[in-house]
């Protein structure tokens with residue numbers, strides 16, 4: 186019998202028809218436009234919240250308020266555009282992490298993904314047993330089985346609750362990476378190695394809480410064949426970001442998308458971000474200049490990241506990413522996953538989702554025929 190559908194992804198009582206979550210991309214790369222397009226195809230569309238207020242006139246003077254206003258606006262726009270599943274990505278390292286979480290709950294997003302740090306404290310507002318209705322599904326993003334264990338153990342003790350799903354992000358992802366530089370190309374830290382470890386860490390918690398917690402993998406997943414490969418290893422969903430940048434609906438400028446189309450394998454580099462983590466980006470003159478030790482002095486009006494030592498940082502990451510989003514690469518650079526150089530053209534979200542689905546079915550049917 187031939188398969189004609191991808192398996193659905195179940196997160197509690199939420200069913201995702203196409204088990205693909207579009208990864209949240211900060212500073213204006215995934216807003217309502219991209220998120221609603223993905224959600225309309227049956228996947229999960231995710232709005233990146235870091236620096237989301239960049240288009241608001243008071244972003245410089247009232248950073249937090251501007252972010253909150255912009256998040257509400259983008260969620261409204263996304264809801265008007267689709268009935269599909271919409272999530273938000275909120276980085277734990279943001280100084281307005283809890284405020285943005287509260288907005289997400291108030292606006293009744295379907296799910297909240299939390300990365301760039303371990304979400305341990307201040308989770309009360311998200312947990313269904315605490316006051317409030319229609320809580321979003323809660324999905325931490327981790328880079329190791331150890332981090333998953335820390336979160337689950339802490340939540341069990343503090344909240345008598347465990348996350349609804351978990352994203353395991355490997356070292357081939359774009360943006361900030363939860364690895365030390367020396368771990369990035371070490372075979373002990375591949376998704377293939379970490380996925381079974383993470384599934385076994387979560388299993389006892391699933392039994393205690395009588396709840397299924399799907400593991401969703403991310404980082405370097407490029408084709409439907411890759412999705413099938415990880416499903417064979419026990420993943421129940423994937424989170425993909427890089428491929429969604431080169432879509433018509435992506436909220437970045439054309440110039441940003443073109444850096445993806447034009448980059449080569451040797452342009453994919455690891456940088457030390459002012460956030461205090463390594464990050465994967467596309468090499469350009471701005472980054473070469475920073476690498477040579479040339480500082481880009483700045484006055485910090487935002488204090489957006491808990492971990493940024495802005496007095497010593499060689500440049501302002503929020504400002505560099507904002508410039509890049511707008512296509513001004515003299516003062517910025519693009520984050521991208523390890524496989525960005527394989528992308529050759531900008532297509533629609535519909536075309537991308539259909540291609541991924543066909544490739545998945547092709548791989549699955551080939552596998553089950555033999």
Ligand SMILES: Cc1cc2nc3c(=O)[nH]c(=O)nc-3n(C[C@H](O)[C@H](O)[C@H](O)COP(=O)(O)O)c2cc1C
Pocket residue numbers: 207208209210211212214233234235274276299300301326354357358359360361403404405406424425426427428519520521522523524
């Ligand atoms: C341009 C860009 C911006 C990103 N911004 C964020 C972010 O704000 N928060 C986050 O948790 N992950 C962020 N990521 C990581 C993605 O959400 C995703 O998990 C990862 O890139 C998946 O790997 P892939 O890009 O190879 O598919 C970003 C990735 C890219 C390429």
